[in-house]
Amino acid sequence: MIKIENLSKDWKKFKIDNISLEINDNEYFVFLGPSGSGKTMLLELIAGMWSPDSGKVYMNNTNVTYLPPEKRGVGFVYQNYMLFPHKTVFENIAFGLTLRKKEKQQIKIEVEELMNLFGISELSDRLPRTLSGGEQQRTALARALIIHPKVLLMDEPLSALDRKTREELIQEFRRIHKKFDITIIQVTHNFDEALQLADRIAILKKGKISQVGTTDEIFRHPKDKFVADFVGSENIINGIAKEGIDGLTIVDTGNIKIESSQKKIGDVHLTIRPEDITLSNENIVTSARNVFKGYIKEIYDLGTIIKLTVDVGEQLILVLTRKSFSDLELNIGKEIYIYFKATAVNLF
Amino acid sequence: MEVKKSLFTIKLLIIIWKFKMRKLDYTTIFFAIMGSFLVLFIFIPIINLITSSDAGSIISNLQDSQVISSIFVSVYSALFATVIALLFGVPLAYILARHDFKGKGFIESIIDVPIVIPHTVVGIALLLVFTSNGIIGAPLSKLGLTFTDAIPGIVIAMLFVSSSFVVNSSREGFESIDPRMEKVARTLGAGTLRTFYSISLPLALRSIVVGSVMCWARSVSEFGAVIILAYYPLVAPTLIYQKFVNYGLDNATPVAVILISICLAIFILVRVLMRGWRTYDKN
Numbered sequence: 233m234i235k236i237e238n239l240s241k242d243w244k245k246f247k248i249d250n251i252s253l254e255i256n257d258n259e260y261f262v263f264l265g266p267s268g269s270g271k272t273m274l275l276e277l278i279a280g281m282w283s284p285d286s287g288k289v290y291m292n293n294t295n296v297t298y299l300p301p302e303k304r305g306v307g308f309v310y311q312n313y314m315l316f317p318h319k320t321v322f323e324n325i326a327f328g329l330t331l332r333k334k335e336k337q338q339i340k341i342e343v344e345e346l347m348n349l350f351g352i353s354e355l356s357d358r359l360p361r362t363l364s365g366g367e368q369q370r371t372a373l374a375r376a377l378i379i380h381p382k383v384l385l386m387d388e389p390l391s392a393l394d395r396k397t398r399e400e401l402i403q404e405f406r407r408i409h410k411k412f413d414i415t416i417i418q419v420t421h422n423f424d425e426a427l428q429l430a431d432r433i434a435i436l437k438k439g440k441i442s443q444v445g446t447t448d449e450i451f452r453h454p455k456d457k458f459v460a461d462f463v464g465s466e467n468i469i470n471g472i473a474k475e476g477i478d479g480l481t482i483v484d485t486g487n488i489k490i491e492s493s494q495k496k497i498g499d500v501h502l503t504i505r506p507e508d509i510t511l512s513n514e515n516i517v518t519s520a521r522n523v524f525k526g527y528i529k530e531i532y533d534l535g536t537i538i539k540l541t542v543d544v545g546e547q548l549i550l551v552l553t554r555k556s557f558s559d560l561e562l563n564i565g566k567e568i569y570i571y572f573k574a575t576a577v578n579l580f
Numbered sequence: 581m582e583v584k585k586s587l588f589t590i591k592l593l594i595i596i597w598k599f600k601m602r603k604l605d606y607t608t609i610f611f612a613i614m615g616s617f618l619v620l621f622i623f624i625p626i627i628n629l630i631t632s633s634d635a636g637s638i639i640s641n642l643q644d645s646q647v648i649s650s651i652f653v654s655v656y657s658a659l660f661a662t663v664i665a666l667l668f669g670v671p672l673a674y675i676l677a678r679h680d681f682k683g684k685g686f687i688e689s690i691i692d693v694p695i696v697i698p699h700t701v702v703g704i705a706l707l708l709v710f711t712s713n714g715i716i717g718a719p720l721s722k723l724g725l726t727f728t729d730a731i732p733g734i735v736i737a738m739l740f741v742s743s744s745f746v747v748n749s750s751r752e753g754f755e756s757i758d759p760r761m762e763k764v765a766r767t768l769g770a771g772t773l774r775t776f777y778s779i780s781l782p783l784a785l786r787s788i789v790v791g792s793v794m795c796w797a798r799s800v801s802e803f804g805a806v807i808i809l810a811y812y813p814l815v816a817p818t819l820i821y822q823k824f825v826n827y828g829l830d831n832a833t834p835v836a837v838i839l840i841s842i843c844l845a846i847f848i849l850v851r852v853l854m855r856g857w858r859t860y861d862k863n
Contacts (some may be wrong), residue, residue: 301766308767326766
């Protein structure tokens with residue numbers, strides 16, 4: 233268990249202001265917040281890269297506040313991977329073991345095992361700069377995990393990656409979390425990521441914690457406007473998923489049936505990003521698998537874009553440019569059709 | 581001579597025409613012509629010097645023990661100064677690259693000051709301190725270390741004027757390494773010193789070597805500070821000066837050619853090595 237007590241640190245433009253927090257063993261915990269909220273600094277404080285101005289950090293009831301990072305046994309993964317550019321993939325991963333003066337043969341066995349796990353065995357002799365982002369991040373993960381840390385800290389590990397790789401790595405993180413019997417603390421500014429991964433989330437704002445809770449609590453019962461604003465823009469619906477036609481999944485929300493290209497069975501959450509939904513006055517033929525008739529419930533004028541709540545059995549939020557909003561001559565109560573592709577429906 | 585001049589003009593016109601063919605605008609061509617002034621200004625005297633001396637006089641100078649020993653003293657003392665600069669300069673460079681503290685600007689200025697002080701002034705300043713009754717020279721002379729008219733004097737004169745190359749270049753090398761890379765190494769179990777020599781040092785090595793070569797070359801060329809501290813044993817620049825004053829240009833030139841050849845050879849060698857050196861661009 234990690235326990236943080238009244239932790240404060242003020243350095244240049246970064247600040248942690250009297251934070252107290254407990255993170256349980258084997259928990260997947262996410263620090264969520266906008267840039268400048270101090271989430272990275274909090275993570276680095278847990279890793280021991282800074283000494284705090286005041287407050288304490290405990291790991292397994294031992295005070296580690298002034299223990300240097302090399303004595304804490306935590307793994308760390310950065311957004312930009314921070315692989316050692318002069319070492320090959322193998323040497324990068326082996327680094328932690330080399331320091332522990334393990335036998336060469338043993339190191340080889342352990343490194344190869346991890347490289348297999350992450351599917352990067354063929355990259356063994358390559359230098360980091362020749363790897364793709366996803367490959368680099370897998371190497372960085374393997375490097376952190378080879379010392380079998382009790383805690384894995386990850387600072388925006390997915391932010392530099394494209395969408396597809398990000399999805400793959402999210403699965404990877406889940407797998408690691410199960411397999412390695414490890415506490416994971418991840419920093420992100422992306423609520424989607426937090427939803428898909430976290431057991432619990434702490435929302436940070438200007439060096440303070442706004443709210444701590446399970447994903448569901450945070451989403452359904454935001455404690456203040458900041459949290460609501462931060463998490464509120466996504467469409468999240470519960471439903472039951474079953475196999476559909478054409479290799480798609482059908483999610484029955486109780487009110488409507490939504491098709492998704494992702495494979496899942498049973499109780500699921502689904503999210504649709506507002507910008508992936510298109511709106512029309514007539515029922516036109518498109519390639520989109522999901523077409524629903526409904527009416528406009530609310531209109532929010534956000535300046536350059538307009539945010540709408542539509543009721544199609546479920547309430548969905550979508551966004552329009554000001555131009556298309558006026559072209560469509562929309563008003564509250566008007567009947568409309570909405571479209572979105574099966575690939576736009578995210579299941580978790 | 582007239583033929584040469586007109587040939588040169590024709591060549592220049594051809595170059596300009598070629599530029600035009602590559603669709604370069606007149607500003608670029610004008611700037612290129614202006615810029616080439618400095619390049620030629622440096623290039624022509626060096627090439628002229630190297631080609632001006634006949635092989636016979638160079639060979640006879642190479643057999644002159646005084647010439648050989650002066651070149652040896654120069655090269656060897658400069659190497660010694662560079663090693664000392666590395667020993668003390670690299671740790672300083674790392675501190676300056678990684679830490680902010682009060683008085684940092686002052687320390688940076690001190691390191692850079694030798695560049696702006698006239699070198700004869702440096703010689704006087706060092707002499708006052710390192711002479712056998714100076715504040716540093718006195719205790720050291722009791723240990724048997726004398727600086728005036730001795731190799732140690734040459735070394736400290738070289739060190740004073742050249743060490744900033746090592747410090748500044750190494751510092752740039754360290755600054756180009758993301759501190760988070762070092763932090764990751766720490767979490768993997770490397771202590772601060774281990775992190776330094778297994779991560780920071782290898783990655784900054786290229787800059788450190790560049791700084792060392794600059795430091796060495798600057799040391800070999802040092803004259804002003806050296807003659808005040810130690811006219812003897814003769815370093816190569818002093819010998820060239822002595823030959824020039826006593827026997828004239830014809831006598832000084834072959835030694836100058838030998839010295840410049842050694843310096844250029846090492847410069848080119850290092851350039852070639854550097855080109856083959858793996859660079860690790862940051863993402």
